[in-house]
Amino acid sequence: MSNGMASCARIGIVGLGRMGERIGRAAIQLGHEIVATHDVVAEPFALATNPDLAAAPRVQTLDEFWRVPMDMVAIATHGPTHCPYLLEGIERGNRRFLVEKPLATSLAEARLAASAASAVGARVVVNHGRRYCGIYDALTTMDGSDEMGSLRSGILTMGAGGLGCMGIHFFDLFNRALGRPRSVYATLTSPRGVNPRGDEFTDPGGTVVISYEGGRRALIDMGDDVGVPGRMEFVYERGRVVIESELEPWRILRRPAASRELPTSRYGTPLEEVSMPDFRPCEIIYATSGAITDALSDGPTVSGIEVGVESMEVYCALRWSALTGAPASVPLPAEAEDIRYAIT
Template structure:
């Protein structure tokens, strides 16, 4: 997907907190947008040296204390690419400092109460808050969305995500946003059956994430089943099941297969599942975090459609509901349920 950069990005003074793998991608996105990187913060001295050597950030703009950086450089825009426990404190501090545009990595927070506080602080300060769920800017989803509801495929029935040993907070949060985006509907309930052992987290032993299986249902009756179980060790396939056919996307290898009933058989009952089909094979652009991150910025700055705090909180609520469901033996937990543990803190990275 190629689009022109927002005219508001050029020269915009942006700071980045957190210079891990995604923080580096954010530096790349900011520079490609023509932003001025006025400050970076990370507790690791080698990361700050990398920003100087690899991206030309001035030594005076490098800080080990993010709060001191905010006070010193007063950025117009801010990226928060740290681990999840610090997202809420940094967003609250940025809003209080008058930062106008904030892009926060996912998961948005470690509790629903924190997410709600982040949204309220940005609203009260007049700051734009985006969460880096990039699905509406990624071809593997935009191309699928354009096909669903067509005469050839018909309406969406369900989605199957057949993955590997992925953490739910690390990866399923993206698929909750994908589900909301593709289906144009919020999730109303989640059932989950999580694996017993927490995953070894590359971001630190203090973080706790779970693999497992879950089922989400949306307000319009469409469902999504995710299998991110510990016994699966290869692949990431997403199957979109429609009235007249299916779309199968191999997300790791960039392939898409579309099969749908030939026109003369589309009015027959769904029980006639063996009717002749037309099949198309397509390639999809490889997943790239930099380009869709740039599009999130463009939409945020231009006032377009971007993944805002409400979208991030929705994905977070699905994660909280998944844990609550698992603890309730797999019973469905509804996102609107007053008993959903809003203040509970999770050890997500």
């Protein structure tokens, strides 16, 4: 990222729920000005809980919102309006956006938005917040090191957060660590009760196996019948990283130097634990601040629209796999790219 509009940018926020509040809070902390806010409900969460946002100018209609001059537009509504609002914002002449994940509700819609942004040179950041947390770079730094060897797999187990809502963050993280997905196999579970963001949304959990180029793989197990926080493991040839809780220091276990060259079939070789220096947790306001700064910067994006398209590709592949009962190869057939999912 290079400095584009580092300070005091004019920011508009549409969607004033929990995430709209975080974006507003982070933007104000960074010294930016909230020049327009809009939400369809009378007393949205962000205005009820954050006096700074309650004091910012609020407009009643989307048309009024677009008429306010803004340096950056944050779209923190529910999934089905992310892309339509992005397209309308581009049409109205805006050129910098922070869009919440999931970028879209179908892969075709995500691709359309990416083309529209590219056609006019709009800078679109998709808030896959872990992209702004350097701690995850450690996974790649260790990949291929003498101590750990090649990264072979990533595993996430977690409760009922929905594969479209929470799972998509991890599809992006695994894409970042493991490379280009080749195929996806999934089975789904059934959500218990109504989706917390409204009964118009259906976001099943399930079990997903992603195969990446070079034989790497990821396993994501997020059943609706489980209510536990996320836990991850990244498994290398000669060691593993255990992330019991993302906000607490990770455990790094690896073979001692003397047993490094033993064959993998000697899997019983004991591992030693080493400390992880410079652990900085990926707290959500810190990550969101990174996304705002990315949207307001120039040069290559950290989490640009292509990142949102790629995570949607994994999501649509898993749904296609569950529908067809077979592994889904990526790229998907056009009919799979066109299906819309009621996710947010």
